Amino acid sequence: VPDEDEAEKEAFDYMTYWTETKADVKTEMDPDAVEKLKAHFAYYIKDGSSVLELGAAEDSYIPDSLTFSRHVGVGANKLLMEQNPALTDAYVVDLNDVEQ
Numbered sequence: 001v002p003d004e005d006e007a008e009k010e011a012f013d014y015m016t017y018w019t020e021t022k023a024d025v026k027t028e029m030d031p032d033a034v035e036k037l038k039a040h041f042a043y044y045i046k047d048g049s050s051v052l053e054l055g056a057a058e059d060s061y062i063p064d065s066l067t068f069s070r071h072v073g074v075g076a077n078k079l080l081m082e083q084n085p086a087l088t089d090a091y092v093v094d095l096n097d098v099e100q
Contacts, residue, residue, distance in 0.1 A: 015094050018076035026080070027057045038063045056090065058083040 029037075042063045045051065049068055053060055056073025057080040073087040074095070081090035 014096050015076055015092075019078065019092075023077060023079055027059060029061070034061055037061045042066065053087070054095065056081050056084065056087060060084060060086040062086050 038061055041061065042065065045062075045066060045068075047067050049066075050070040051068050051072070053071065053073045054075075056075040057077060060071070060073070062068075062071075068086075068088070071086050071088050073081045073084060073090045074093050075081050075090070076092065076094065078090065078092045081087055081092075084090070
C-alpha cells in the first residue's frame with residue numbers, strides 16, 4: 001500500500017498546475033545568465049537550423065542574430081508559449097506522462 005506522500009504525488013496533475021494554478025508565472029533568469037545562454041546558443045546553433053525546444057515558455061533566450069527555419073516549442077503552458085515570438089510552432093505536452 002503506497003503511503004500518503006506517494007499517493008499524493010501520483011494524484012498531482014502537472015498540467016492543471018501549470019495551465020491554471022500557475023498560468024501567469026513567468027520565467028525569471030538572472031541577466032548575466034541570459035547573456036551567457038545566448039552566447040552558448042550563438043556558438044552551437046547556426047542560422048537556418050531547425051530547433052526543438054523542450055520546456056518552452058515565453059522566452060527562448062535566442063540571440064537576435066539567429067534566424068531559424070523552424071523553431072518548435074514543447075511545453076506545459078500554452079499561454080506562455082503564445083507570448084514567445086521565436087516559436088514557429090507550439091505544442092502542449094505533459095512531458096511527465098509520455099508513454100514509451
